[in-house]
Amino acid sequence: MNIILFHPHQSVNDRVTIKTPRVIExxxxxxxxxPGEELKIGRINGPMGTGTIEAISPAELVMTVTLDASPxxxxxxxxxxxxxxxxxxxxxxQAAITLGIKSIxxxxxxxxxxxxxxxxxxxSDNIEKQIMLGLEQAGDTLLPEVVIHRFFKPFIExxxxxxxxxxxxxxxxxxAGVTAPERVKEPSVLAxxxxxxxxxYELERFNEAGFVPISMGRRILRVEQxxxxxxxxxxx
Amino acid sequence: MNIILFHPHQSVNDRVTIKTPRVIExxxxxxxxxPGEELKIGRINGPMGTGTIEAISPAELVMTVTLDASPxxxxxxxxxxxxxxxxxxxxxxQAAITLGIKSIxxxxxxxxxxxxxxxxxxxSDNIEKQIMLGLEQAGDTLLPEVVIHRFFKPFIExxxxxxxxxxxxxxxxxxAGVTAPERVKEPSVLAxxxxxxxxxYELERFNEAGFVPISMGRRILRVEQxxxxxxxxxxx
Numbered sequence: 072m073n074i075i076l077f078h079p080h081q082s083v084n085d086r087v088t089i090k091t092p093r094v095i096e097x098x099x100x101x102x103x104x105x106p107g108e109e110l111k112i113g114r115i116n117g118p119m120g121t122g123t124i125e126a127i128s129p130a131e132l133v134m135t136v137t138l139d140a141s142p143x144x145x146x147x148x149x150x151x152x153x154x155x156x157x158x159x160x161x162x163x164x165q166a167a168i169t170l171g172i173k174s175i176x177x178x179x180x181x182x183x184x185x186x187x188x189x190x191x192x193x194x195s196d197n198i199e200k201q202i203m204l205g206l207e208q209a210g211d212t213l214l215p216e217v218v219i220h221r222f223f224k225p226f227i228e229x230x231x232x233x234x235x236x237x238x239x240x241x242x243x244x245x246x247a248g249v250t251a252p253e254r255v256k257e258p259s260v261l262a263x264x265x266x267x268x269x270x271x272y273e274l275e276r277f278n279e280a281g282f283v284p285i286s287m288g289r290r291i292l293r294v295e296q297x298x299x300x301x302x303x304x305x306x307x
Numbered sequence: 308m309n310i311i312l313f314h315p316h317q318s319v320n321d322r323v324t325i326k327t328p329r330v331i332e333x334x335x336x337x338x339x340x341x342p343g344e345e346l347k348i349g350r351i352n353g354p355m356g357t358g359t360i361e362a363i364s365p366a367e368l369v370m371t372v373t374l375d376a377s378p379x380x381x382x383x384x385x386x387x388x389x390x391x392x393x394x395x396x397x398x399x400x401q402a403a404i405t406l407g408i409k410s411i412x413x414x415x416x417x418x419x420x421x422x423x424x425x426x427x428x429x430x431s432d433n434i435e436k437q438i439m440l441g442l443e444q445a446g447d448t449l450l451p452e453v454v455i456h457r458f459f460k461p462f463i464e465x466x467x468x469x470x471x472x473x474x475x476x477x478x479x480x481x482x483a484g485v486t487a488p489e490r491v492k493e494p495s496v497l498a499x500x501x502x503x504x505x506x507x508y509e510l511e512r513f514n515e516a517g518f519v520p521i522s523m524g525r526r527i528l529r530v531e532q533x534x535x536x537x538x539x540x541x542x543x
Contacts, residue, residue: 073527143525166532209526253489289379290445291309296402296535303536
């Protein structure tokens with residue numbers, strides 16, 4: 072946890088009161104912080120700065136805050152991610168958020184087990200948890216949107232055209248002869264397939280939509296490696 | 308598993324016999340491959356190509372192989388990695404190997420729990436397993452070396468000077484003002500710290516040795532995210 076995040080309703084003027092057990096435990100057990108100490112803090116979807124601890128108990132953390140900094144700039148890319156195994160999904164979602172992605176579309180493809188969509192990993196509680204963990208790790212305050220699409224065709228036909236307007240379009244594909252470009256400045260969409268990859272039909276549909284296949288050389292990465300690898304190379 | 312790997316002693320001329328249950332199960336249960344089918348195969352530390360299945364049973368996989376390709380080129384960087392939590396270590400080691408690292412030095416730093424070094428994750432059996440999983444994922448045949456250093460000072464004083472000769476030296480550090488460079492061509496060493504980071508004393512020692520601090524912008528990554536992120540950006 073590299074920043075403590077609070078909701079607007081948790082503050083009155085410059086005084087913030089946090090009751091989330093997970094956060095309080097971290098401050099007490101990991102940071103071992105006591106009254107008078109300063110911690111990095113940020114208002115969700117707002118500015119960030121420092122908070123001075125006024126009081127801390129297992130029930131409540133009270134801080135006086137000065138919010139004088141902007142969060143780090145968002146990563147200018149929409150991520151389209153084939154749903155991985157639920158355990159991997161949690162880590163991968165966190166990674167994408169830590170790397171500054173603000174729009175993530177999780178999709179069903181042929182090689183995605185449809186049972187994955189019944190997993191508690193996709194509950195709104197869990198997604199909110201991963202979002203918070205990802206932002207707290209990065210030191211960021213801006214909430215991303217995470218949208219789940221249970222069917223490929225409606226996503227490709229109805230959602231994609233709008234997402235893709237005026238954007239650079241990339242699809243990570245191990246067989247692509249072109250290595251991923253660096254520091255892409257234009258707004259982009261990046262699609263990353265499941266373990267085993269997209270099937271030819273899916274690749275064709277992305278191709279028709281204007282997606283350019285890119286690779287990480289000859290090496291084939293796991294999804295959880297591909298997300299930080301492509302994002303860090305292309306958009307940071 | 309994107310390539311089947313075999314040891315030289317498992318082959319006679321162009322015929323390879325594999326008895327590793329993990330590999331046979333994968334071919335039967337995941338690939339559902341049967342005699343006559345071709346699979347990607349490579350000789351450990353040697354060339355790669357295709358193998359035609361001659362016979363397959365739960366006990367044995369026999370293939371006729373043609374090895375006419377080189378493995379992907381190695382990533383020209385030595386990775387110095389502070390030992391993460393054992394579970395994270397496994398994933399991170401695999402990621403580094405999949406991304407082509409051929410020399411990994413795992414070190415103790417102040418913020419590394421010394422119990423991590425007693426973990427079975429560091430047994431030679433487990434390290435060998437992660438190496439195989441990493442290479443099989445990448446589609447690579449070249450074994451990396453993984454060296455464990457249980458003490459910081461002897462590593463820095465006795466091992467580092469030799470490792471670092473005639474190399475670009477980088478240390479990933481969230482506070483660094485300089486973002487990681489792209490496509491570094493020179494042989495390099497990259498040091499990645501533990502969760503919580505290196506302590507000032509350690510940073511000073513790396514600094515004295517000529518390491519340049521680099522970051523991923525203002526965002527602070529987890530170790531398992533940092534490894535693919537920095538490697539993919541800097542060395543692929």
